[in-house]
Amino acid sequence: MDIKDTLLAAIEEAAKAAIADGVFPEAQLPNIILEVPPKKEMGDFATNFAMQSAKAFRMNPRKIAEEVTGRINGDWLEHVEIAGPGFINFFLKANVLYDGLKAIMDRGESFGQLPKKDMKPVQVEYVSANPTGPLHVGHGRGAAAGSALVNVMRAAGYPVTSEYYINDAGNQINNLALSVDHRYLELLGKATEDTFPENGYHGADIIDTAQRIIKKDGDKYLNMSEEERLNIFKELALKEKLAALKEDLAAFNCEFDVWYSERTLHPDKVKAAIEALQKNGKIYEEGGALWLKSTDYGDDKDRVVIRDNGVPTYLAADIAYHKDKFERGFGKLINIWGADHHGYICRVKAAMSALGYNADDLDVLLLQMVRLLRGGELVKLSKRTGQTVTLAELIEEVGTDAARYFFIMRSMDSQLDFDLDLAKSKSNENPVYYIQYAHARICSIFRQAEETGLKVTDGVELSLLKDETEIDIINKLQEYEEEIERAAAEYAPQRIARYAYELAGKFHSFYNQCRILGVDDKLAEARLALVTVTAHTIRHALGILGVSAPEKM
Known part of the structure; x- marks a missing residue:
């Protein structure tokens, strides 16, 4: 148990003791919150527990604070102060701080990896863009945020599987085949632009696909029937687009455990899902179509799952897909x-409830839009194609590290303004550069220390670390695993981006204030120990974000 857990337990025990003594009435204790105060003179930790519980205990917060603090004691506590309307400020003994740092040092490379949780596996499904063309920057934000969420949940001990749902059935794939077919015919002089399919894909990548087909096979498909040609082009184009999509994601440090094909749902799994709903009395027929009684679960209207022509809707496939997820054993x-799917959440959750699952076991996170800015001006279109800016183009311009960090640093549910100029700048104003430079600086310190023979021994005297900037780093390091736990529980990988930035800032302040080499050997050793742990923590946090930690810059 670390010092924060010890302190939380002490507050809870003190409150329960006051209840047992009859000082507080029987009441449900609120969730106790501990924070690191903004100023050192306000203590090492503070809690607003007294204000939180004032209503439940029907008592003045300061009186609650007095009763709680009077029942807390421990060899780790220097003293306690009550401030303002009832804040409780805790001042820890100095050895507690150094013991905490020593415990982190002893953890070595395992620091930042929490114990495995005993629970059903969790599945995170993200990106899942139609394989009909290149990924754009919106998909990039989903890829960065999704993979960072998977990483932080794994660090927090959750059993997590990442999955990409390949939309390889339905009209979008038919339209892909029609588009490639038309470009193929057009390039061979057998079609014109004015007959291009109404719902076709106009991207330059479609022309590239058609050109590759011609380069490999020439005009051999001209003699086939349109149906035969479309079936061949559908498979060729799908295979090519999916391979390109996987390549872009790999270049973006985004890997998936499972690539799940929508085609595998048809027809058996879709049929089984509809039959299960019918068995539960949640399907009715009207106008020759089958309807889901989604209004029973809060939807604004019932939804068609099988059209009057017998063809399943997209919703039917999604119901079968989510049913299959639960059947594979996932507990969450x-x-x-994308934010444009907001209205779709209720109907999928309704279907899960209708199937007998707990709809609360399905969480949908909505990803807001990304606006690219260059020179303060909005960038809407690709310079190369005149269409939407692709993820590959963004990586080419700013690099994977900057793109990932900028996508992750804001909450998924907030619109993101992506400043291309800032992302490319090599200055402290660029947050990812600022963090990476801290790690590179520490690596430079390691190289210099090695040249002088300085190293950390088992007898390192951590109590020599007394400068305010050193204490700030130690306190920040001790927050890291709690940040991981909260980021995972709240689905908020941006917390790790912010933490890495703040830790880097504290290191830069230390670096400007304190020398490591050329001071007393024991102090130099203690400071080297401190920056060793700092480097690991920065590297670990950047790893969660999918960002590299360079040793030289």
Whole structure:
């Protein structure tokens, strides 16, 4: 148990003791919150527990604070102060701080990896863009945020599987085949632009696909029937687009455990899902179509799942897909969707409830829009194609590290203004550069220390670390695993981005204030120990974000 857990337990025990003594009435204790105060003179930790519990205990907060603090004691506590309307400020003994740092040092490379949780596996499904063209910057935000969420949940001990749902069935794939077919015919002089399919894809990548087909096979498909040609082009284009999509994601440090094909749902799993709903009395027929009684679960209207022509809707496939997820043994499903899917959440949750699952076991996170800015001006279109800026183009311009950090540093549910100029700048104003430079600086210190023979021994005297900047780093390091736990529980990987930035800032302040080499050997050793742990923590946090930690810059 670390010092924060010890302190939380002490507050809870003191409150329960006051209840047992009859000083406080029987009441449900609120969730106790501990924070590090903004100023050192306000203590090492502070809590607003007294204000939180004032209503439940029907008592003045300061009186609550007095009763609680009077029942707390421990060899780790220097003293306690009550401030303002009832804040409780805790001042820890100096050895507690150094013991905490020593415990982190003893953890070595395992610091930042929490114990495995005993629970059903969690599935995170994200990106899942139609394989009909290149990924754009919006998909990039989903890829960065989704993979960082998977990483932080794994660090927090959750059993997590990442999954990409390949939309390889339905009209979008038919339209892909039609688009490639038309470009193929057009390049061979057998079609014109004015007959391009109404719902076709106009991207330059479609022309590239058609050109590659011609380069490899020439005009051999001209003699086939349109149906035969479309079936061949559908498979060729799908295979090519999916391979390109996987390549872009790999270049973006985004890997998936499972690539799940929508085609595998048809027809058996879709049919089984509809039959299960019918068995539960949640499907009715009207106008020759089958309808889900989604209004029973809060939807604004019932939804068609099988059209009057017998063809399943997209919703039917999604119902079968989510049913299959639960049947695979996942206890929690997390989907990351674009904000334009907001209205779709209720109907999928309704279907899960209708199937007998707990709809609360499905969480849908909505990803807001990304606006690219260059020179303060909005960038809407690709310079290369005149269409939407692709993820590959963004990586080419600013690099994977900057792109990932900028995508993750804001909450998924907030609109993101992505400043291309800032992302490319090599200055402290660029947050990812600022963090990476801290790590590179520490690596430079390691190289210099090695040249002088300085190293950390088992007898390192951590109590020599007394400068305010050193204490700030130690306190920040001791927050790291709690940040991981909260980021995972709240689906908020941006917390790790912010933490890494703040830790880097504290290191830069220390670096400007304190020398490591050229001071007393024991102090130099203690400071080297401190920056060793700092480097690991920065590297670990950047790893969660999918960002590299360079040793030289």
